[in-house]
Amino acid sequence: MDKRVAERQPPASDKRFDEIAWVPGIRRAIQLGTEDDRPIFLYTGDGKINTGRC
Amino acid sequence: MRAGPLSDSSVIDLLNSSFVCVYVNNEDYRESGSAPADEQKELARIREEGLEKKLSVGTVHAYVLTPDGHPVDSLHVAEAAKPGNTLSMLERAVERFQPKPGAPVIPPTAQSSPPPAGADSVVLHLVSRIWGRGSWGDIPAENWIVLRPEQWSKLLPPPPVESGHSWELDRDVSAKILTYFYPQTENNNADVARIQNLSLTGKVLAVENGSVTARVDGFVEMQHAFYAGRDKQPLRADVVGVLIWQPAGPPTLKLVTTTAEYLGHPFDVAVESTSHPVP
Numbered sequence: 001m002d003k004r005v006a007e008r009q010p011p012a013s014d015k016r017f018d019e020i021a022w023v024p025g026i027r028r029a030i031q032l033g034t035e036d037d038r039p040i041f042l043y044t045g046d047g048k049i050n051t052g053r054c
Numbered sequence: 055m056r057a058g059p060l061s062d063s064s065v066i067d068l069l070n071s072s073f074v075c076v077y078v079n080n081e082d083y084r085e086s087g088s089a090p091a092d093e094q095k096e097l098a099r100i101r102e103e104g105l106e107k108k109l110s111v112g113t114v115h116a117y118v119l120t121p122d123g124h125p126v127d128s129l130h131v132a133e134a135a136k137p138g139n140t141l142s143m144l145e146r147a148v149e150r151f152q153p154k155p156g157a158p159v160i161p162p163t164a165q166s167s168p169p170p171a172g173a174d175s176v177v178l179h180l181v182s183r184i185w186g187r188g189s190w191g192d193i194p195a196e197n198w199i200v201l202r203p204e205q206w207s208k209l210l211p212p213p214p215v216e217s218g219h220s221w222e223l224d225r226d227v228s229a230k231i232l233t234y235f236y237p238q239t240e241n242n243n244a245d246v247a248r249i250q251n252l253s254l255t256g257k258v259l260a261v262e263n264g265s266v267t268a269r270v271d272g273f274v275e276m277q278h279a280f281y282a283g284r285d286k287q288p289l290r291a292d293v294v295g296v297l298i299w300q301p302a303g304p305p306t307l308k309l310v311t312t313t314a315e316y317l318g319h320p321f322d323v324a325v326e327s328t329s330h331p332v333p
Contacts, residue, residue, distance in 0.1 A: 038073055039074075045078075050079075
């Protein structure tokens, strides 16, 4: 049972989304964008892209 | 997007070195959603400004904003997901804003993590993946299921607990778990009313020093629509698992599908108890 559960966990190649430094919330993103003078990348989607239920 | 550009090394490196990145789940930003009102207003403002600037605007989109939050470029997801398009949009922004490359503005962290729950709760992590569906199957789906003491206690048999004893796990609590036994689909309505039939049966394998180990066998049958609001299609999953508990504490549970099929494609599910933050 342990082996079957382990085999079905997402490998690192399925979790590359987590390698991106996602900021929690638009207002926080604007605050950091202004402070660091960086443009903002915003993705809007249906469902929950972070869990794959989208 | 997650299986395409947002898993591409060139995109990830550029986002981390030169951008501030944020994603929103639309249902959280609807009027009745969980996002704060000020957050919802910001998204509405960005979309309104995008329309005024005649950018592509919609619910499923990738945008580039100025550092102070005004839209300057955008792609519908169908375009953003095509090879090279998102990277090209980001490179245009770098050319325009000339950000100083550096470390990510915050450390990257896991985006799917166990929710806070009481110390006496059971938190289950579920992973589901369909096979043979192309892009839909590229990234597995995850759910976090919280069972409070009054719920997980119904999974256990009444005393006395002896080796060989069999019992039926509580149907409502079983449904709370099995309702997420569906593969990646665009529709994520996990209402238990979709379930037509289910059963989880336990059989005690061993009782040692108060610790009980039981095998769990069962199945779920439901009608699940691939797209929200469309016709539902039948789904069946057969499961096997292990339930372990001691008299004074919450159980640990592991479940896997042995066979499961939806729309003619097999899929796999695994569930296991996890540690979780306590509020």
